[in-house]
Amino acid sequence: MANSNNGVGAMTAGYSDANYHKKIKMQSTVIFVVCIILTVICLLPIYILVVNATRTSTDITSNGVSLIPSLHFFENLGKLKTIKEYAISFNAFYGFRNSLIIAVFSAALSVFFSGLTAYGLTVYDFKGRNAAFTFILAVMMIPIQVVSTGFLQFMVEIKLYDNYIPLIVPAIAAPQVVFFMKQYMESSFPLSIVEAARIDGCGEFRTFLQIGVPMMKPAFAVQAIFCFVTNWNNYYTPSMILLSNKIEQRTMPMMVAAVLGNDKLSDYGVRYAVVAISIIPVVVVYLILSKYIIAGVALGGVKE
Template sequence: MKMLLFLIMAVALVLIIIAKVHPAGKKISLYIVLGLIALIMLLPFFMMFVMATHTTSEIFSFPPAMWFGGSLSENLANMNLLVDFPKSFLNSCIVTGLNTILVLLFCSVGGYAFAVYDFPGRKALFAVLLATMMVPWTAGIIPWFLMMSKLGWLNTFQALIIPSCANAFGIFWMRQYCQNNVPVSLTEAARIDGCSEWTIFFRVVAPILKPAYASLGIMQFVNVWNDFMQPLMILREPAKMTLPLMLKTMVGDRGTDYGALMLASTCAVLPLLIAFLCASKFFMSGLTAGAVKE
């Protein structure tokens, strides 16, 4: 602990000296600080990848292993013996993919309607929509479960896909983006040209919403992919388990193969990282849209 405090104080002293001496010292110090923060945030992912290549005894050894080992194939074989990872991975892809697509469709249509159309009760309805965001999801767990039971959706993927396909946050997000980035003159010109309302939305408005789609899609993808509570309450058969439930079954009362568990966790995290990297450009522009007024 003393060594760590000494190192932090030394780095802070060096940054102060750089900021005072060099003309561009403040910018250099800022980049160094941001780089250190980025390394600290990436360290847990790196350690998870490293542990996926070590056995359980090597993981709990001291000092801990800080580089990749040679037990990847062994952990892979143990993981396949413990769980059916490909099946759980496919289940998560089905649930997450369908739910994300439906959320993007229904929330963009709802947000566009609130932003563009002036219909009776629009403000009151939007206020009720925002009020639902103030209620924690856990307060509705029992009514939601009873509703899924009455519909006969227990142990089915419908219960994980359909109820959340038009959520309040998504509609609010798309409504704000439409208000700031969809010109009224553009939709009016399309109407003058004879386009129907659906044609205007899908061929004129939807291309403008790409950054908002990317931002909302990533957030929804991460939330559904990592969801544990809803699948735990709904799914009963091991063949229908999603990845979070599958990872939970790998933790045993009589011992846990942490090498195999880390490998499965790594495989579960990789799709999230890939999806974010693919949509990062649109994701950042979607988050900052409307932040600067011209």
């Protein structure tokens, strides 16, 4: 830890002796090796999963770890439909469709309305602004678990269970996203631009849409990704709200959990295949977007 710092210009600051360069080079090598080890730790479980999804159950039970893929992936996938126990607890199409609906709408609503709220709190100096922001900061701390008992009971009372509304609409009020966006705006949104727009006769809401949104794009992108991932991965709320646990309504995590919770399903190849189909598309999409995602995450950081 003691040997490192940021500093674009630090290297030009007058170090020249050979020892120093040697030391730096050694450090870089050590760090590189550490990173390689971490890479292996990150990738190995996923690799084992992919390989095992292509093997038959008998192969896996005789030796669980193999680095050489086999050819039974589609056979395993086929069993998902032909074996009744699998067919009643897992359906990839429903799973992806439902997860996608929830994640896309939640991310869109969350980002837009959080941007709106953060903009309102930053640009306008109205009475109660500080109180409103303090409230947001305070409730940011409250985990969903704390409200879930009252939430579920309320949803059951107004008959909104087994419905996607309680899974999507609450995304409008995301205190953490508002907090992040406000931080971002404070550091990189010059308020004079709003005034310039006013002088040009631009309406307030239009200013938000045409100036605020484009300027907050990096923050929007980062938060949209985070919201999408959070909602895509969410198991707690959907399994709480979708009480009947109908297969047409299950999200992907619920499908996987249903397979996990069914001890009649002892075909290990199919088990790995189930996990693989739930993971691989996400990984592929991530790898395609990764440059954008990582850059976006880095760009959206809170500055100074």
